[in-house]
Amino acid sequence: MYRDRIRLPSLLNKVMSAEQAALLIQDGMTVGMSGFTRAGEAKAVPHALAQRAKVTPLKISLMTGASLGNDLDKELTEAGVLARRMPFQVDSTLRKAINAGEVMFIDQHLSETVEQLRNAQLKLPDVAVIEAVAITEQGHIVPTTSVGNSASFAIFARQVIVEINLAHNPNLEGLHDIYIPTYRPTRTPIPLVKVDDRIGSTAIPIPPEKIAAIVITHQGDSPSTVTPPDNDTQAIADHLIEFFKQEVAAGRLTNKLGPLQAGIGNIANAVMCGLIDSPFEDLTMYSEVLQDSTFDLIDAGKLSFASGSSITLSSRRNADVFGNLERYQDKLVLRPQEISNHPEVVRRLGIIGINTALEFDLYGNVNSTHVCGTRMMNGIGGSGDFARNAHLSIFVTKSIAKGGAISSVVPMVSHVDHTEHDVDILVTEIGLADLRGLAPRERARVVIDKCVHPSYREALNQYFEAACKLGGHTPHILRDALSWHVNLEETGRMLAV
Numbered sequence: 001m002y003r004d005r006i007r008l009p010s011l012l013n014k015v016m017s018a019e020q021a022a023l024l025i026q027d028g029m030t031v032g033m034s035g036f037t038r039a040g041e042a043k044a045v046p047h048a049l050a051q052r053a054k055v056t057p058l059k060i061s062l063m064t065g066a067s068l069g070n071d072l073d074k075e076l077t078e079a080g081v082l083a084r085r086m087p088f089q090v091d092s093t094l095r096k097a098i099n100a101g102e103v104m105f106i107d108q109h110l111s112e113t114v115e116q117l118r119n120a121q122l123k124l125p126d127v128a129v130i131e132a133v134a135i136t137e138q139g140h141i142v143p144t145t146s147v148g149n150s151a152s153f154a155i156f157a158r159q160v161i162v163e164i165n166l167a168h169n170p171n172l173e174g175l176h177d178i179y180i181p182t183y184r185p186t187r188t189p190i191p192l193v194k195v196d197d198r199i200g201s202t203a204i205p206i207p208p209e210k211i212a213a214i215v216i217t218h219q220g221d222s223p224s225t226v227t228p229p230d231n232d233t234q235a236i237a238d239h240l241i242e243f244f245k246q247e248v249a250a251g252r253l254t255n256k257l258g259p260l261q262a263g264i265g266n267i268a269n270a271v272m273c274g275l276i277d278s279p280f281e282d283l284t285m286y287s288e289v290l291q292d293s294t295f296d297l298i299d300a301g302k303l304s305f306a307s308g309s310s311i312t313l314s315s316r317r318n319a320d321v322f323g324n325l326e327r328y329q330d331k332l333v334l335r336p337q338e339i340s341n342h343p344e345v346v347r348r349l350g351i352i353g354i355n356t357a358l359e360f361d362l363y364g365n366v367n368s369t370h371v372c373g374t375r376m377m378n379g380i381g382g383s384g385d386f387a388r389n390a391h392l393s394i395f396v397t398k399s400i401a402k403g404g405a406i407s408s409v410v411p412m413v414s415h416v417d418h419t420e421h422d423v424d425i426l427v428t429e430i431g432l433a434d435l436r437g438l439a440p441r442e443r444a445r446v447v448i449d450k451c452v453h454p455s456y457r458e459a460l461n462q463y464f465e466a467a468c469k470l471g472g473h474t475p476h477i478l479r480d481a482l483s484w485h486v487n488l489e490e491t492g493r494m495l496a497v
């Protein structure tokens with residue numbers, strides 16, 4: 001059944017159960033696992049590890065590409081396995097443990113994790129656990145629906161466990177482009193100058209003797225949870241498309257726009273869906289996660305090529321896309337997240353980065369991660385890799401949250417992920433603020449006029465005018481700047497109704 005997937009015969013005797021393979025992971029180890037936005041995560045070994053930890057407690061530091069599917073972060077948290085976790089997560093149980101101080105979470109730019117490993121700024125993984133569709137004749141590992149940090153984890157780890165997942169279409173082989181930057185100080189430029197360039201190999205090159213165990217699995221990726229666009233997300237998409245049209249009319253963009261990057265979540269997906277009925281043609285993506293909208297755009301003849309680090313689909317799209325992979329094969333590439341998010345490449349290609357904010361302030365500082373400045377939501381993910389280096393750095397959010405108890409536009413953000421210097425365009429369902437070339441006082445005027453929900457506009461206006469009387473390049477009233485957040489903590493609303 002699986003012999004054609006392990007093409008180096010000397011590795012066939014490494015096949016064992018997940019429970020046996022998990023014994024290679026010991027208390028106190030650092031483990032690097034495949035998995036990026038619920039795609040391509042190792043499935044059986046982490047499950048076996050969690051089961052073992054219920055009987056014999058153990059703790060590890062777990063690194064992945066990004067979030068895991070199949071509730072593995074939940075299971076590992078509940079079993080008490082996670083001492084440290086990096087660089088991204090989206091699980092509500094793990095989120096609680098992080099916010100209770102029980103799991104040390106390192107919230108990191110997604111392009112940076114393996115760079116820090118390469119430079120010995122982080123402890124190297126003792127064991128890597130990588131999901132694969134096959135092992136080649138040379139003993140190299142062919143990843144599945146994500147590349148994430150898998151290649152570098154496998155290269156740096158002392159031992160590698162491979163999970164061959166028979167549920168994935170073997171035709172995924174050929175889709176990946178594994179390129180590993182050389183070491184500093186003699187590093188050469190990354191030779192990627194077009195979205196569809198292939199600069200590496202189709203499998204992860206490691207010495208086969210490092211493969212200590214192979215586990216055969218059959219469990220699919222869990223579907224994404226994106227919901228169809230609603231009126232607000234549609235309005236955000238409409239504002240953005242109108243803006244792109246104006247950029248084309250002004251000669252700053254062509255009708256192909258630029259390579260698009262879109263973050264996770266409902267809003268970013270809705271914005272990308274909005275492009276289906278737009279006048280733009282021959283679009284490309286240079287992104288991290290390829291979601292349903294990528295394939296909807298390809299099917300609509302709008303998108304000619306998509307580069308990502310993972311493919312995360314809803315149940316609606318999953319069987320169709322992976323069952324008909326030949327339809328998409330020449331239009332797709334999956335890269336290590338270090339390359340999909342690399343500042344050098346993002347700046348060179350002139351990417352249009354569209355990411356989601358939890359809140360932003362009068363001057364354009366963006367908080368993507370911390371509710372009321374303290375409680376972690378998911379993490380910065382790749383948004384910072386793109387925001388600082390993009391041709392256009394765009395942040396989108398609904399103007400209010402929790403039924404209007406929260407304004408997403410506040411006097412001062414309670415945590416800063418993206419500084420005002422990294423943010424060009426802000427969009428809510430109310431409108432779009434173009435902050436390019438504006439000084440802080442000008443930015444505040446545009447943000448209030450274009451983005452704030454009517455029920456908060458007057459209060460924000462009053463704050464800004466009072467702050468301007470006190471003076472300053474970026475006027476604030478320090479005593480009041482976070483008062484909306486304090487009100488939210490104390491009364492459940494940012495402002496009394």
Ligand SMILES: CC(=O)SCCNC(=O)CCNC(=O)[C@H](O)C(C)(C)COP(=O)(O)OP(=O)(O)OC[C@H]1O[C@@H](n2cnc3c(N)ncnc32)[C@H](O)[C@@H]1OP(=O)(O)O
Nearest residue numbers: 263264265266267356357358359368378380381382383401
């Ligand atoms: C892996 C990657 O790197 S992808 C690339 C980019 N990565 C990132 O941008 C990472 C940071 N971004 C994110 O984590 C997400 O995009 C978020 C959390 C900011 C938004 O997620 P979305 O699903 O698009 O938006 P949505 O409006 O549904 O909000 C999600 C939740 O946050 C809540 N929320 C939104 N704004 C606020 C706020 N200002 N304060 C408190 N809660 C808020 C919403 O009410 C919702 O809560 P619920 O799940 O209980 O209903």
